[in-house]
Amino acid sequence: MKMLHETRLMFIRNMQHTLRNPVFIFVSMFQPLLYLLLFMPLLNGLGGVPGLPSGKTVEVFIPGLLVMQALFGSAFVGFSLIDDIRTGVIERFLVTPVKRSAILLGRVLRDAVVLLMQCILITLVAIPFGLSVNVGGFLLSLLLYALIGVTMASISYGFALIYKIEDPLAPTLNTITLPVSLLSGIILPLALAPIWLQDLAKINPFSYAVDAVRALFVGNFQNVEIVEGFAIISALAILLFLWGLRSLKKMAS
Amino acid sequence: MVEDFVIETKGLRRNFISKERGGKKVVEAVKGIDLTVRRGEIFGFLGPNGAGKSTTQKMLSTLLQPTGGEAKVLGYDLVKQQEQIRQNVGCVSQTGGADLASTGLENLVLQAQLYGLNISTAKKYAAEFVERFQMSSFIERPASSYSGGQKRRLDVALGMIQHPRLLLLDEPTSGLDPQSRAYLWEQIKNLKAEGVTIFLTTQYMDEADKLCDTIAIIDNGKIIVTGTPGELKSNVGGDMIVFGFPSEEITRNAETLLTKIRPESIQTKNNLVYLYTQNGERVMPDLLRFLDAKNLEVQSIMSSKPSLDDVFLKYTGRSLREDDGRR
Numbered sequence: 001m002k003m004l005h006e007t008r009l010m011f012i013r014n015m016q017h018t019l020r021n022p023v024f025i026f027v028s029m030f031q032p033l034l035y036l037l038l039f040m041p042l043l044n045g046l047g048g049v050p051g052l053p054s055g056k057t058v059e060v061f062i063p064g065l066l067v068m069q070a071l072f073g074s075a076f077v078g079f080s081l082i083d084d085i086r087t088g089v090i091e092r093f094l095v096t097p098v099k100r101s102a103i104l105l106g107r108v109l110r111d112a113v114v115l116l117m118q119c120i121l122i123t124l125v126a127i128p129f130g131l132s133v134n135v136g137g138f139l140l141s142l143l144l145y146a147l148i149g150v151t152m153a154s155i156s157y158g159f160a161l162i163y164k165i166e167d168p169l170a171p172t173l174n175t176i177t178l179p180v181s182l183l184s185g186i187i188l189p190l191a192l193a194p195i196w197l198q199d200l201a202k203i204n205p206f207s208y209a210v211d212a213v214r215a216l217f218v219g220n221f222q223n224v225e226i227v228e229g230f231a232i233i234s235a236l237a238i239l240l241f242l243w244g245l246r247s248l249k250k251m252a253s
Numbered sequence: 254m255v256e257d258f259v260i261e262t263k264g265l266r267r268n269f270i271s272k273e274r275g276g277k278k279v280v281e282a283v284k285g286i287d288l289t290v291r292r293g294e295i296f297g298f299l300g301p302n303g304a305g306k307s308t309t310q311k312m313l314s315t316l317l318q319p320t321g322g323e324a325k326v327l328g329y330d331l332v333k334q335q336e337q338i339r340q341n342v343g344c345v346s347q348t349g350g351a352d353l354a355s356t357g358l359e360n361l362v363l364q365a366q367l368y369g370l371n372i373s374t375a376k377k378y379a380a381e382f383v384e385r386f387q388m389s390s391f392i393e394r395p396a397s398s399y400s401g402g403q404k405r406r407l408d409v410a411l412g413m414i415q416h417p418r419l420l421l422l423d424e425p426t427s428g429l430d431p432q433s434r435a436y437l438w439e440q441i442k443n444l445k446a447e448g449v450t451i452f453l454t455t456q457y458m459d460e461a462d463k464l465c466d467t468i469a470i471i472d473n474g475k476i477i478v479t480g481t482p483g484e485l486k487s488n489v490g491g492d493m494i495v496f497g498f499p500s501e502e503i504t505r506n507a508e509t510l511l512t513k514i515r516p517e518s519i520q521t522k523n524n525l526v527y528l529y530t531q532n533g534e535r536v537m538p539d540l541l542r543f544l545d546a547k548n549l550e551v552q553s554i555m556s557s558k559p560s561l562d563d564v565f566l567k568y569t570g571r572s573l574r575e576d577d578g579r580r
Contacts (some may be wrong), residue, residue, distance in 0.1 A: 088351075
């Protein structure tokens with residue numbers, strides 16, 4: 001009960017910060033929108049290659065694009081935390097009896113909500129480009145995007161709490177997000193990849209997420225990849241949230 | 254434990270591991286300190302930058318785990334009863350910690366809620382502090398627009414929004430203009446009058462001297478002396494009298510003669526003779542008459558009480574002022 005109340009307080013505080021400059025919600029949608037406008041048309045011509053059925057390129061590309069948004073959009077939230085560390089805000093929270101987990105959860109939930117707003121907007125923009133989506137599958141996929149967002153935000157906060165300065169944060173996060181997104185088959189399907197690359201992708205948890213959301217978008221609910229994706233990403237989200245929490249507790253130790 | 258001690262530490266220690274070229278090095282920031290802070294007093298924790306003041310305050314507010322030793326704060330064990338300490342101890346850190354993008358009022362209400370107060374009580378407490386620290390003219394603006402003094406007032410209000418019995422203040426007046434400083438001193442005295450115990454960390458001697466009932470001087474992670482400001486200063490060896498003479502020759506003669514009657518405590522520099530003595534104001538006329546009788550022309554005369562800087566000088570061989578920016 002206490003935990004829930006405190007998480008709500010922290011969530012509202014963080015959401016207020018986001019809504020003070022709502023334009024940034026749209027700014028960080030710029031990259032996926034560019035992919036949608038300037039890259040997706042290239043794929044239409046490729047339709048028919050393995051993993052990219054002709055006439056279905058939009059249905060394959062958009063769910064992956066949203067995974068990319070979840071990866072990159074949530075990865076850099078740690079910068080806001082560094083600001084709060086520097087100005088002493090985090091310390092001011094830590095001297096109160098507030099649960100440490102509420103401090104972090106209030107943040108990652110805010111990030112997840114912002115991400116979901118972006119995912120819905122991008123999907124709406126994609127409809128005129130020929131996207132047809134299973135509504136139930138789409139709604140379920142939102143949960144998976146949120147979990148990816150929680151995972152990436154936790155990583156970002158974890159490193160922010162360890163470094164406490166901006167300089168090493170961006171390179172660290174890029175080093176993580178770039179390979180995991182390349183090894184997810186977001187831009188081009190992994191079915192096109194040589195075997196060694198496909199094998200490498202199998203150790204990337206986010207490639208399972210991409211498979212899962214692609215199945216969800218077309219309403220292929222029997223696909224076992226959906227369960228796999230949810231199981232793997234849920235476990236990852238919990239694990240990394242706990243790691244981030246450890247970093248927060250370590251800051252005050 | 255005696256009920257009247259609000260803070261009691263025994264051998265409290267804190268080490269940091271610093272990574273340097275050639276491996277890790279253990280830095281002993283606080284090397285085992287014993288403190289007793291009495292209920293209702295203003296306890297001054299005085300020392301230069303890097304002496305271990307903030308580290309100690311962070312341990313007392315549960316932000317840092319001690320490496321060793323033990324401590325009780327408000328009767329609660331520092332390690333085992335952190336929750337109770339956090340609930341009951343107010344704390345203002347050096348950086349303050351106001352959320353600059355939010356208004357002062359939003360800051361205050363949230364902070365009160367974090368102490369478990371419901372929204373209406375939180376608003377009531379916030380309003381109380383707005384009134385008390387005269388913040389109504391700016392409290393609904395974002396904190397980023399505040400002057401140094403205004404922000405400091407908000408910081409202090411944030412640190413004690415839950416009405417703690419003990420308030421830890423880490424260099425509350427550093428970087429403030431004289432007016433804001435005086436205002437804050439006034440407020441700190443008012444808090445004491447209301448029965449709040451205050452642990453005041455400072456590097457300013459005048460601040461410690463004016464406000465504090467007890468002072469502990471810390472240097473290099475160790476407490477070098479504790480006492481009331483009066484006790485500390487009388488330890489130094491009394492008052493200082495300075496005679497100024499018109500020429501070097503007269504100065505030398507005066508020094509020789511004065512040394513005969515007060516051999517133990519005399520120094521000469523630039524035609525000035527410094528004399529340390531108890532009861533300076535009573536001795537001064539006698540000395541003046543003595544010099545007059547010897548036909549030595551005195552150009553100027555000054556008597557001063559010892560300062561805490563003299564105390565610091567006596568125990569460490571360094572001046573507290575010279576130490577600024579040592580680390």
